[in-house]
Amino acid sequence: MTSPADPSADRNGSDQIFAFDTEIAEEAYAEEALSDTAPQEAEAGLLPLPQPLPLPVPLPFSATSGRYVYTRRFNLPPVPIPVPLPGPRPIGAEEVLTQDVHAAALYQREEIQFDVDGAFPQMMISGTRSSFLSTVGHWVARVTRVAPGKYAGPIWYRNGTPNAIPHTFVSAQVTGGPLPASRKVSITFSGGGAASFTRTYAFESRYRRKIEFEYDRVDDAVAVTTVNTHGHPNRPVTLPNETLSIETVFRRAGFHATVSTGSGSIPINVAGPDALWTDQEMHDAMQIHWSRFANKPQWAMWVLFARLHVSGTNLGGIMFDSIGPNHRQGTAIFSHAFISTPPAGEANPSAWVARMRFWTAVHEMGHAFNLAHSWQKSLGAPWIALADEKEARSFMNYPYFVNGGQAKFFSDFAYRFSDSELLFMRHAPERFVQMGNEAWFSNHGFQQAALHSNPDFELNLSTTQPGDRFPYLMPPVIEVALANRSGRAKMLSGARISERADFTLIINGERKDPRIWMPYLRHCGEGDDRVLKPGEALYDSVIAGAGRNGWDMAEPGRYCLQAVMQIDGEPVYSNQVMVTVQPPSTREEERLGGDLFTPEVGQVISVNGTRDLDHVRDTLAKATELKDNPVSQLAAVTLATPLAYTYKLLVTEGQTVDEEARQKVETYKADPAAARKLIKQAVARGSGDSLINAMGHTRFLRDAPLVAALTRDDVPNSAEAFSTFSAVEIGAADAAPAVPLSDGLRAVLAAKADGLTQ
Amino acid sequence: MAKLSLSLEEGFDNDHVVVTVGRRSVLDERGVSTRYQISLACLKEIELAEGEDELFIALPERGLEARVPLGPSPPNHVRASVSRDGRSIATSTEDPVGYA
Numbered sequence: 006m007t008s009p010a011d012p013s014a015d016r017n018g019s020d021q022i023f024a025f026d027t028e029i030a031e032e033a034y035a036e037e038a039l040s041d042t043a044p045q046e047a048e049a050g051l052l053p054l055p056q057p058l059p060l061p062v063p064l065p066f067s068a069t070s071g072r073y074v075y076t077r078r079f080n081l082p083p084v085p086i087p088v089p090l091p092g093p094r095p096i097g098a099e100e101v102l103t104q105d106v107h108a109a110a111l112y113q114r115e116e117i118q119f120d121v122d123g124a125f126p127q128m129m130i131s132g133t134r135s136s137f138l139s140t141v142g143h144w145v146a147r148v149t150r151v152a153p154g155k156y157a158g159p160i161w162y163r164n165g166t167p168n169a170i171p172h173t174f175v176s177a178q179v180t181g182g183p184l185p186a187s188r189k190v191s192i193t194f195s196g197g198g199a200a201s202f203t204r205t206y207a208f209e210s211r212y213r214r215k216i217e218f219e220y221d222r223v224d225d226a227v228a229v230t231t232v233n234t235h236g237h238p239n240r241p242v243t244l245p246n247e248t249l250s251i252e253t254v255f256r257r258a259g260f261h262a263t264v265s266t267g268s269g270s271i272p273i274n275v276a277g278p279d280a281l282w283t284d285q286e287m288h289d290a291m292q293i294h295w296s297r298f299a300n301k302p303q304w305a306m307w308v309l310f311a312r313l314h315v316s317g318t319n320l321g322g323i324m325f326d327s328i329g330p331n332h333r334q335g336t337a338i339f340s341h342a343f344i345s346t347p348p349a350g351e352a353n354p355s356a357w358v359a360r361m362r363f364w365t366a367v368h369e370m371g372h373a374f375n376l377a378h379s380w381q382k383s384l385g386a387p388w389i390a391l392a393d394e395k396e397a398r399s400f401m402n403y404p405y406f407v408n409g410g411q412a413k414f415f416s417d418f419a420y421r422f423s424d425s426e427l428l429f430m431r432h433a434p435e436r437f438v439q440m441g442n443e444a445w446f447s448n449h450g451f452q453q454a455a456l457h458s459n460p461d462f463e464l465n466l467s468t469t470q471p472g473d474r475f476p477y478l479m480p481p482v483i484e485v486a487l488a489n490r491s492g493r494a495k496m497l498s499g500a501r502i503s504e505r506a507d508f509t510l511i512i513n514g515e516r517k518d519p520r521i522w523m524p525y526l527r528h529c530g531e532g533d534d535r536v537l538k539p540g541e542a543l544y545d546s547v548i549a550g551a552g553r554n555g556w557d558m559a560e561p562g563r564y565c566l567q568a569v570m571q572i573d574g575e576p577v578y579s580n581q582v583m584v585t586v587q588p589p590s591t592r593e594e595e596r597l598g599g600d601l602f603t604p605e606v607g608q609v610i611s612v613n614g615t616r617d618l619d620h621v622r623d624t625l626a627k628a629t630e631l632k633d634n635p636v637s638q639l640a641a642v643t644l645a646t647p648l649a650y651t652y653k654l655l656v657t658e659g660q661t662v663d664e665e666a667r668q669k670v671e672t673y674k675a676d677p678a679a680a681r682k683l684i685k686q687a688v689a690r691g692s693g694d695s696l697i698n699a700m701g702h703t704r705f706l707r708d709a710p711l712v713a714a715l716t717r718d719d720v721p722n723s724a725e726a727f728s729t730f731s732a733v734e735i736g737a738a739d740a741a742p743a744v745p746l747s748d749g750l751r752a753v754l755a756a757k758a759d760g761l762t763q
Numbered sequence: 764m765a766k767l768s769l770s771l772e773e774g775f776d777n778d779h780v781v782v783t784v785g786r787r788s789v790l791d792e793r794g795v796s797t798r799y800q801i802s803l804a805c806l807k808e809i810e811l812a813e814g815e816d817e818l819f820i821a822l823p824e825r826g827l828e829a830r831v832p833l834g835p836s837p838p839n840h841v842r843a844s845v846s847r848d849g850r851s852i853a854t855s856t857e858d859p860v861g862y863a
């Protein structure tokens with residue numbers, strides 16, 4: 006079995022190469038802050054020096070993350086007539102339109118957050134579609150890098166008007182010159198039963214939003230808004246030495262943070278005669294002293310540095326604004342609370358205190374972004390089910406709450422937010438994050454790395470080839486399992502998974518556009534409903550390499566495969582499988598490619614053989630001679646299967662205009678001896694197991710009685726005679742001397758026979 | 764006289780909370796709710812008298828109770844949280860250090 010693709014593997018992908026510093030001055034500083042890892046990589050000699058590059062060139066040669074925008078021009082009709090994209094496409098391939106025909110009437114503008122490189126990339130693309138008056142829909146896709154400048158993956162989150170985002174998959178290509186202003190992202194939306202379309206977005210900013218912080222300090226308090234990251238010796242060895250500001254922390258989180266010119270000091274008497282602050286006093290002070298106070302949603306925040314809260318030294322800071330209708334506008338840090346008392350025996354007390362005050366300031370400001378404490382992510386009303394992150398080295402965790410205490414926390418604290426927090430800040434619907442908007446602790450957070458997938462089911466893709474590597478010519482076979490994870494019996498369609506209309510298998514080649522795999526055949530009927538007990542699964546095998554689109558995986562290279570299907574109206578996303586198609590290893594393989602990669606051969610393999618089409622059978626016969634390539638086994642089975650029974654072929658004659666078309670049935674006698682010989686040779690090329698793996702498990706199970714029958718004298722006279730089967734007959738197949746199987750594979754096949762889809 | 768600080772932390776949601784030491788009521792408040800931005804519902808400093816050897820916390824409306832023995836050398840802190848399943852009160856005498 007193949008384990009689900011690890012999305013973190015791409016996190017530090019090689020496409021974060023060099024940051025050009027060609028932006029306007031305002032953003033240039035921020036660029037430096039965002040691309041903090043670039044200089045180290047350059048020093049390591051891995052990266053080219055920046056130099057002007059001809060246009061247009063495929064990116065990336067610099068960080069490409071940021072905000073991109075598409076706006077429909079006014080002179081277009083409300084629902085433009087879609088135009089298929091120019092360029093050749095294989096016969097039968099899905100049309101990709103230039104316009105979103107499904108939801109075009111709903112919105113004029115779409116803004117995307119592109120998050121694949123720069124500081125702490127989350128490998129996400131999210132989008133917000135809006136009309137002149139309101140937001141109509143929001144989506145988030147998790148993507149993997151499939152080629153330089155090219156990213157693809159499923160949409161896992163949707164919010165807003167139903168049907169505003171019918172598609173289930175995006176594929177993005179970055180293009181443009183070295184100047185960010187010329188940079189563009191083209192995204193193809195596909196899947197979900199909606200017409201695919203491609204749209205181009207123009208670069209606007211490296212950040213999701215501009216945000217303004219106003220720092221006000223009370224006369225008797227200490228304000229800490231920067232920290233020397235090497236000021237305290239207990240730190241990660243890899244931590245860069247820098248003077249880090251609060252604004253830079255938030256720039257690395259995706260916001261263009263600036264400090265308000267209204268920042269200043271507040272006389273102590275505002276706190277009342279006791280000089281201690283209550284939440285209401287701070288809320289009052291915010292209205293008077295914050296130059297931007299408006300009691301409305303805005304990307305701005307008031308930060309008060311005060312000495313002590315009325316609760317005493319136990320309170321280091323508080324996001325006090327859960328008062329009134331507009332929450333999270335203001336936050337406070339108490340410089341003389343416990344955060345100013347180093348632990349007993351601390352050797353660097355002043356550095357310890359400075360760091361703790363800095364931590365507290367960013368922590369409280371994080372609450373104003375609607376971030377919950379690390380160990381409380383699952384509480385309250387998270388946007389979707391969240392996991393607690395008790396050991397996170399995040400600004401939102403209490404340093405002294407982790408195993409090993411504050412010393413352990415700071416020994417590997419990188420002055421950052423956790424991935425789930427960055428995901429939320431960068432990609433959650435804007436109103437959940439923006440200050441003064443969604444109520445505190447409502448819709449906070451985003452589940453890290455989890456698809457918004459129907460939780461009752463698990464859809465798993467795997468291959469049986471070691472390392473998911475397929476030799477040249479061998480069409481990749483994907484084993485599909487759909488398991489009931491609901492803990493109770495579930496009723497669902499027993500129709501063959503790969504032929505269900507709501508099953509979408511997406512193939513993303515590193516050198517090709519993403520393609521939706523299309524089955525050659527769709528069997529009639531929905532299939533009887535099946536009751537699936539808890540933990541039980543339905544199975545299918547798919548020759549993903551060949552389909553009605555042609556040979557989508559013929560070219561050597563890496564392909565990312567992922568499937569989605571709808572169950573009970575909710576999508577179930579599969580894991581991603583990275584499949585490698587190897588280059589030809591012999592001249593014979595290379596030569597045979599031209600004959601084998603034809604639509605007819607693909608179809609014959611997919612439907613398991615024919616007695617017609619001599620040239621296809623000649624090609625398959627040549628393939629059976631290949632050594633060390635399971636395609637020889639697949640070809641042999643394809644040739645042998647139609648020999649196992651009396652084969653009837655419908656022949657149409659007379660196809661000219663003058664001649665009336667005539668149809669007749671030609672009958673080919675079964676030739677079990679020849680079939681047996683082919684199977685025997687195929688097994689000898691590897692093993693019984695490798696032959697079944699080459700065919701695909703459920704494809705074998707469906708044809709097993711045919712193969713078993715090869716050992717019998719009573720050759721049935723039609724394929725339909727074998728159309729029912731059972732695990733007992735699988736046993737018969739196993740008993741057939743032609744296909745000796747290992748105990749392990751036999752057990753797998755027995756399980757899959759129970760969950761075989763029709 | 765020993766001082767004890769009582770922290771009511773997670774899981775309080777508009778609760779009626781009653782705290783006694785010995786037979787003395789030290790807290791009887793309604794509408795106690797955790798403020799999740801500081802992970803704290805209530806901080807209470809309690810002066811302990813001689814012989815007061817048990818702290819008792821109750822949420823009568825939820826039928827929850829917890830008893831913390833104080834003994835001859837009482838702790839500096841008692842922290843209490845309603846468990847995530849809402850069925851018990853968990854207490855600890857570890858120093859909370861601080862809230863933020």
Ligand SMILES: [Zn+2]
Nearest residue numbers: 368800801863
């Ligand atoms: Zn906090």
